[in-house]
Amino acid sequence: MAEPASWRAEWPRTDFSRHTVPLQEIKSGGPPKDGIPPIDAPRFERLSNGVASGWAARIVDAEPVISLAIRDDARAYPLSVLIWHEVVNDVVGGTPVAVTYCPLCNASLVFDRTVENRVLDFGTTGKLRNSDLVMYDRQTESWWQQFGGDAIVGVLSGKNLRLIPSRVESFSRFRQRFPNGQVLIPNDPRARNYGRNPYVGYDASGQKPFLYDGSLPGGIDPMERVVAVETKPEYHEAWSLSLLRERGTIEAGNIVLKWEAGQTSALDKETVAAGRDVGNVIVQRHEAGRFSDIPYDVTFAFAFHAFRPGSPIHKRLSAN
Secondary structure (H helix, E strand, O other): OOOOHHHHHHOOOOOOOOEOOOHHHEEEOOOOOOOOOOEOOOEEEEOEOOEOOHHHHHOOOOOEEEEEEEOOEEEEEEHHHHOOOOEEEEEEOOEEEEEEEEOOOOEEEEEEOEEOOEEOOEEEEEEEEOOEEEEEEOOOOOEEEOOOOEEEEOOOOOOEOEEOOOEEEEHHHHHHHOOOOEEEEOOOOOOOOOOEOOOOOOOOOOOOOOOOOOOOOOOOOOOOEEEEEEEEOOEEEEEEHHHHHHHOEEEEOOEEEEEEOOOEOOOOOOEHHHOOEOOEEEEEEEEOOEEEEOOOEEEEHHHHHHHOOOOOEEOOOOOO
16 A cells, blocks of 8 residues: 555645655654654753763763754764654754754764745654655655655655755764864653663664665675765765775765774664774865865665665775
8 A cells, every 4th residue: 555544644734645756665663753752942061171061971982973063053962862862953053953863774964954945843754764764844744854855745745955064973073173062962861761772783784774675785785884975966976984994085086085983883782882983984075275074974885775776885996
């Protein structure tokens, strides 16, 4: 059945006659609408000369955070919090943003929430497509694919959210770069088992992606991390993390990818802090003697293959 009857009951405001992907590709991930609750009124603690206090002091140096800096406003969103919420609706440096994390694809992406001069607020549908989070906006209840930031169901089908450059880096690196930055903390520290990983062993080699029955990329483990970049308009490439780790630095035209040790996997051990070292990735564009951050994603190979079919995954450098 392309559209389960329960969808209309749960989503009476969503226009299912309008969609850009086959509805049968969308599957229930288990939770209901906002069963994974987004954060709508985020709370923060400010660092003092690089030192964390309060709840943020429990974050271990190597733990991953999504770091976002707009104008003079720098904020860290720990994956130990986002793994339980997946979406944070925030305003950073005057820009309305959605900070998102899909554990099943290991996709960490930040979007501008403004579409056609209207600010949208996002929640979680409880649905997946290619094992990736399907979000919805509360204004029209259109459904959005987190991986690409595109509306796939509803009146806004075909619209796209603008990606904003961000980094996934260790907490220590954020503190060094932004010693007076702000750190997201739980609204209610007792509401979830923050710091624990509910997906223990999910990113292990040979693991099968959750609720994914599409084709798999050749020559690479589907759960291997790859660094995905739009290197040219509408042209996407990915480099295996193992290749970048081996080389340290990779240049593709004026795009520079760098890897350094010191960041834990959020999806490995029982706690985020105890995960194996997967390292830190930086992706920048080099122009006129200056380096500037550009959007990138350290995701799983199967997800890049599913959403960017035909796009290359570089597993070794070309002889050229």
